[in-house]
Amino acid sequence: MAPKARKTGEPLEAEETLQAVIIADSYEDRFLPFTLERPRCLLTLANTPLIEYTCESLASVGVQEVFVYSGNHTDQVETYLDNSRWTKDTSPFSLEVVRSTSTSVGDAMRDLDQKGFMKGDFICVYGDVIANIPLDAALKAHKARREMSKNAIMTMVLREAGEYHRTKDQHHRRCFVIDPETDRCIHYEQVRPRTSPRLNIPEEVLKDHVEIDMREDLIDCGIDIYTPDALAQWSDSFDWKMPRQDFVHGVLQDFETFGRTIHTHIVNEGYAARVNTLRAYDATTKDVVSRWAFPYCPDTNLLTDQSYQLQKGNVYKEDGVVLARSSTVSRKSVLGRATSIGEGSVITNSIIGRRCVIGRRVRIENAYIWDDARVGDDAVIETAVIANEASVGKKCHIKRGALVSYGVNIAKGVTVEENTRVTKLKRKRGYDNDEVCRGVTDPTIVGEGGEGFQLELDEDEEDVYEAVLAGVQDMDLMVDGDEISDFASGDEEDEYEYSREPTSRSGSFTSIASDESGETKRDMAKFHREASDSIFDGLQRGQDPDHIQLELQAQRLTENAEDSQIRRAVAVAFNRRIANLIEVGRTAKEAVATAIPPNQRLIKACVKEAREQAEFLLFLQTDLVHRAQGSKVLLNVAFVLAGEDMVDGDGLEQWWEDPRSSASAELEKVRAETKPVVDQMGESEDEEEEEESDEE
Amino acid sequence: MxxxxxxxxxxxxxxxxxxxxxxxxxxxxxxxxxxxxxxxxxxxxxxxxxxxxxxxxxxxxxxxxxxxxxxxxxxxxxxxxxxxxxxxxxxxxxxxxxxxxxxxxxxxxxxxxxxxxxxxxxxxxxxxxxxxxxxxxxxxxxxxxxxxxxxxxxxxxxxxxxxxxxxxxxxxxxxxxxxxxxxxxxxxxxxxxxxxxxxxxxxxxxxxxxxxxxxxxxxxxxxxxxxxxxxxxxxxxxxxxxxxxxxxxxxxVVDSQIAESALDHIHSNEIVLTHTSSQTVQKFLLTAARKRKFTLFHAEAYPNNHEATHATILNGAQGEEEDSDERWKPLTSLGITVILIPDSAVFALMSRINKVILAPHAVLANGSLLAAAGASTIALAAKTHHVPVVVLSGVYKLSPVYPFDTDELIEYGDPSKVVPFEEAEFMNKVDIVNPLYDWVDCDLVDLYITNLGGHAPSYLYRIVADHYxxxxxxxxxxxxxxxxxx
Known part of the structure; x- marks a missing residue:
């Protein structure tokens, strides 16, 4: 039969190799605190590292060459892959881990373009994709389009998923506007949660296309087919970071000029998902365990040393699991090798790794317990993640959404509240690089004798929603309803976290300008981020203030920003600069003295009248709430501003009397120390006036 | 690419x-x-x-x-x-x-x-x-x-x-x-x-x-x-x-060898029921159809095999080559009446049927078999109506495994074939299973036809011993x- 088959295949076609890129770093912080120690792609899903699923998916498509890009934790990724079957001689494809200093997908793509690895069209996936979609059809369609037109530079593979689906990103509703005739994506936008679903479709789109589909029911699992031309696009636009928000958006915007098109391939069979949030982690695990991702189920034993067997009710057990006679393991659970479950314990809908020791009378529901964890007698664990080697003491109660990181020790009888993240390590923010270091144990969280502390969600650029592991729907509502409103709802777009860089504090902005619509808010947030970044950069490098001013002006014009936004950006940038200096070891006074006087022209340019001065101070104040030594900085800044005549008494007074400046206890606290300055200024002003009036 | x-x-x-x-x-x-x-x-x-x-x-x-x-x-x-x-x-x-x-x-x-x-x-x-x-x-x-x-x-x-x-x-x-x-x-x-x-x-x-x-x-x-x-x-x-x-x-040659005995088993004007798109069964029936006229009821084996089954009935079974488009003639072209029925209709029709022909996935040492899901229903219905069940199987499918735990022999496939992936509301609240195979006990089978000839289920141990x-x-x-x- 073989010779006959050869006749049917096209021998010419077989010459080209199919290449793929795995973006193994997510450049995101959504899996904190777990990703402090391990890259996301090595986190286990149903006891198998995520990258295994990704590699398997690529192998099943017939990929022959794979490049793995990894930014954070490259060593771990490399070590893992070196020991995996993907780098052995028997591997179905050749795999190379590319070291790069990339801090975003964009950087990786540009690096890829520079190195010129890609000979032809290639597949680009993230290191956390699980997919069993046969890509033949997509590749074929892509190729056909390429032959028709050189300008079809990319095909996105999307899975139809209906209006609501647990695996679909409910938060960032991605909308694709597609011409069904050519499968061309003609517009892409993300609808923010709790904003009116409104799309800004350009006029030409409606004019040029007879028929358009607007689809919001698609799972975007990040499987893209690129052409080398697309890489060149990435290189041309050095500030693009994300494949969707920047790349797709940018290319679509420039369609009029360059005529490049992006296409979609919508599949309605097979499984495809990205594990990009904890919620997605939860949903995808459920899919894998209930066999939606067949054949990628635990009992397929993707890793050679696994030996899972399927038992009734989708319970998977590896060899050597020890179950006490009176214990119950009910539906949709996975138990790894050499795990033991004590008398009377009940395990439902949970994943338990290898070598875990679960005590007696424990109740575990919807939880994820990774390898080598210990759970003491009578503990209760609800929808939570317990990471490797963590230990949960007797009679503990781990509530829903709690994340217990590597090696944390929760002492006896402690209750870990909902959505708490307990960790032993924290990230220290440095200027260039963040370092991971041990935090100080907080006994109020882990109890006496425990180890670990609570990791605050200080990632204000991070959407809380993304960081929450929510097992159930009512949970979502809760998060949607109240919690999130405190945080930045007008914040960055989806993957826009500048994960390693402290940036905008737009969270505080919401309280000031909360009457804005979502759409404007987003634009404003974008402007704010860019502007404050560039000012900060300028300050940092000690650029000429005029130069910075010029740049700011240019940004302002492109974004059509208002004056108050500029003030805000300037305020935040200065604060960042000051905070930076303080971190280096200067006192608040020195820092302010270094930062502000040389650049006072910058402030003067945007702060003129008393009203503006008050607003500027308000921005400074709200931003300083989050900063170290905020009150001291504010005092010094106010002093310097007053001394250099950048603000006058009126401005200070207006600010002081503004109800927004004392809206919360924190705000009060920050400004408390500044009172003398205000009083003094007010007095001197009065005196002046008096003097003036006297003279008259 | x-x-x-x-x-x-x-x-x-x-x-x-x-x-x-x-x-x-x-x-x-x-x-x-x-x-x-x-x-x-x-x-x-x-x-x-x-x-x-x-x-x-x-x-x-x-x-x-x-x-x-x-x-x-x-x-x-x-x-x-x-x-x-x-x-x-x-x-x-x-x-x-x-x-x-x-x-x-x-x-x-x-x-x-x-x-x-x-x-x-x-x-x-x-x-x-x-x-x-x-x-x-x-x-x-x-x-x-x-x-x-x-x-x-x-x-x-x-x-x-x-x-x-x-x-x-x-x-x-x-x-x-x-x-x-x-x-x-x-x-x-x-x-x-x-x-x-x-x-x-x-x-x-x-x-x-x-x-x-x-x-x-x-x-x-x-x-x-x-x-x-x-x-x-x-x-x-x-x-x-x-x-x-x-x-x-x-x-x-296994299919042709099995098909050689077709005329001994399928008689004129019989009504035969079969299941799935098995090549072996198609070849067997084609051989019989050249000489005799009979009626075929074909259960479609939804949801895992129905597409192939439909294609087989309309266009004929796929040839030996897995990827080639070459197909055998459909039974209908030889003048055979083929009636496609859903699996659920099997019991209702069983009283009219003279013979059931099944194709197994594997045959076990004691004479029981694994076959595409739906086979068990058919075999049980046949038993109730005393309709003989004939299983066509190459010896290569005959396994020396003895079924102590029949559950673990059955593979569970992708539930999206049963309930589409898009039906999210539903799938969240319901556990959906899609067994790919059924286990049919040996007392439900009357005859095995292998490339060696016809055997009673109780005789298979002997063939096992001969081959392994x-x-x-x-x-x-x-x-x-x-x-x-x-």
Whole structure:
């Protein structure tokens, strides 16, 4: 039969190799605190590292060459892959881990373009994709389009998923506007949660296309087919970071000029998902365990040393699991090798790794317990993640959404509240690089004798929603309803976290300008981020203030920003600069003295009248709430501003009397120390006036 | 950009270029990913792969080494997808071929060198009685991965004896009379009698644990004449390759051989019911349709096989080539009335049906079978209406596995075939299962037609004994021996 088959295949076609890129770093912080120690792609899903699923998916498509890009934790990724079957001689494809200093997908793509690895069209996936979609059809369609037109530079593979689906990103509703005739994506936008679903479709789109589909029911699992031309696009636009928000958006915007098109391939069979949030982690695990991702189920034993067997009710057990006679393991659970479950314990809908020791009378529901964890007698664990080697003491109660990181020790009888993240390590923010270091144990969280502390969600650029592991729907509502409103709802777009860089504090902005619509808010947030970044950069490098001013002006014009936004950006940038200096070891006074006087022209340019001065101070104040030594900085800044005549008494007074400046206890606290300055200024002003009036 | 999804065809193509280890790994991952599935493709791929393993250039085999090697590869393949029993069957068949070649060789050698008494065949029999103990506890999924198997070896003797009796009784009618003549018979014939022999022949308690005795296949090289050695080794390789090629031929012609008996079973104006898009059944019915007119009810096997079934009815069965578009003529073109029915209608129609024809996924040693989901319903309905059930199966589907736990033999597939993935609300609240196979008990089947002819289900044990060596029944058991020896 073989010779006959050869006749049917096209021998010419077989010459080209199919290449793929795995973006193994997510450049995101959504899996904190777990990703402090391990890259996301090595986190286990149903006891198998995520990258295994990704590699398997690529192998099943017939990929022959794979490049793995990894930014954070490259060593771990490399070590893992070196020991995996993907780098052995028997591997179905050749795999190379590319070291790069990339801090975003964009950087990786540009690096890829520079190195010129890609000979032809290639597949680009993230290191956390699980997919069993046969890509033949997509590749074929892509190729056909390429032959028709050189300008079809990319095909996105999307899975139809209906209006609501647990695996679909409910938060960032991605909308694709597609011409069904050519499968061309003609517009892409993300609808923010709790904003009116409104799309800004350009006029030409409606004019040029007879028929358009607007689809919001698609799972975007990040499987893209690129052409080398697309890489060149990435290189041309050095500030693009994300494949969707920047790349797709940018290319679509420039369609009029360059005529490049992006296409979609919508599949309605097979499984495809990205594990990009904890919620997605939860949903995808459920899919894998209930066999939606067949054949990628635990009992397929993707890793050679696994030996899972399927038992009734989708319970998977590896060899050597020890179950006490009176214990119950009910539906949709996975138990790894050499795990033991004590008398009377009940395990439902949970994943338990290898070598875990679960005590007696424990109740575990919807939880994820990774390898080598210990759970003491009578503990209760609800929808939570317990990471490797963590230990949960007797009679503990781990509530829903709690994340217990590597090696944390929760002492006896402690209750870990909902959505708490307990960790032993924290990230220290440095200027260039963040370092991971041990935090100080907080006994109020882990109890006496425990180890670990609570990791605050200080990632204000991070959407809380993304960081929450929510097992159930009512949970979502809760998060949607109240919690999130405190945080930045007008914040960055989806993957826009500048994960390693402290940036905008737009969270505080919401309280000031909360009457804005979502759409404007987003634009404003974008402007704010860019502007404050560039000012900060300028300050940092000690650029000429005029130069910075010029740049700011240019940004302002492109974004059509208002004056108050500029003030805000300037305020935040200065604060960042000051905070930076303080971190280096200067006192608040020195820092302010270094930062502000040389650049006072910058402030003067945007702060003129008393009203503006008050607003500027308000921005400074709200931003300083989050900063170290905020009150001291504010005092010094106010002093310097007053001394250099950048603000006058009126401005200070207006600010002081503004109800927004004392809206919360924190705000009060920050400004408390500044009172003398205000009083003094007010007095001197009065005196002046008096003097003036006297003279008259 | 090639973008060729791996399949049987690409695998067979790549066999020639890749080295052996890569091919093995490739086959394992194809099995795991279900890119090679169902009995026939699995069997074909396994024969090709083992042919490569045996024919490995620059390797000289002696019998024991070859057995170890094939056994080792076989274990890995079986562990990858234990539910594709055809893989294990082929591995066992190949092992049987090697043993046969070795024995024949041995015979000629010992005949010339030693006279009779210390015949290695008798030696081999001595260690056989232990094996049924594994047989009874053996399950195809057991030890599905490279788990250290030493847990087997330390089994206490009492457990052994229990198992011996258990494993020995149910399927072995007393045929003791022929004991005396076994020495003169061919190896395949003798193995049967050896099974029968042991319960009486030896006290179970006296049975040494299996592992302690090496299978006496490979006589120590010192016993051989130096001159014969080189010759013989070459021979083994060549002979085994011939044996595997014969197996491949068998796979090629198995459907035609089964179809030869079609006219004996399908009579004019009968109403026949079948299920799934099996090639074997299609060929069988096509052969009958050339001579006779009958009516066919075809259950569609929703949701896993209905598309192929519809295509088969409309356009004819797909030919031998998996990827080619070449199709056989549909039955309707030969003037046969074919009525497509949903599986749920089977019971209602059963009273009108004269004969049920099923195609199994695997046939088990006791005469029960695994077939596409829906087969159990059909068989039970047929039983109720006293309609004969005929199963068409190549011998390669016949597995020496005894179904102790039928649940674990059944594979569960992708639930999205039952409830679409988009029905999110529903799938969140309901556990959906999609079993790919049904288990049909042996008393629901009336007749098996294999490429050897027709057999009653209760007779299959005999065919099993003819085709598989007892030593090979439990592939994992071999490892114990190897471990012990090493």
């Amino acid at each position: 090639v973008g060729q999804t791996p399949s049987l065809t690409t695998f067979l193509k790549s066999l020639k270029q890749n080295d052996i280890e890569t091919s093995i790994e490739l086959f394992i991952s194809l099995l795991k990913r279900r890119q090679i599935k169902n009995s026939r493709p699995c069997a074909i791929a396994t024969t090709h792969l083992l042919l490569r393993v045996v024919a490995e250039p620059k390797r000289k085999w002696d019998a024991q080494k070859l057995i170890d090697r094939v056994g080792h590869v076989g274990r890995r393949l079986v562990a990858a997808q234990p539910r594709e029993m055809a893989v294990g069957n082929i591995v066992r068949r190949v092992l049987g071929v090697i043993r046969e070649v070795a024995e024949r060789d041995e015979d000629s050698l010992t005949d010339s060198e030693f006279s009779g008494s210390a015949s290695p065949i008798t030696g081999e029999f001595k260690q056989r009685p232990g094996l049924p103990t594994r047989f009874s506890e053996f399950s195809p999924l057991h030890g599905a991965a490279a788990m250290p198997h030493n847990m087997h070896s330390g089994r206490p003797g009492t457990a052994d004896s229990m198992n011996v009796e258990f494993g020995g009784t149910p399927q072995r009618p007393g045929l003791m009379s022929s004991n005396a003549s076994y020495a003169g018979q061919g190896p395949s014939g003798t193995s049967l009698f050896s099974i029968l022999q042991h319960p009486q022949g030896r006290s179970p308690l006296a049975t040494p644990p299996t592992g302690t005795q090496s299978p006496a296949m490979g006589p120590s090289p010192s016993r051989r004449t130096t001159g014969g050695e080189a010759n013989e080794k070459l021979d083994i390789k060549a002979e085994v390759i011939d044996g595997i090629k014969e197996l491949q031929d068998e796979l090629d 060596r007892l030593e090979d029944v439990d592939l994992n058991a071999k490892q114990d021996v190897a471990v012990k020896k090493g």
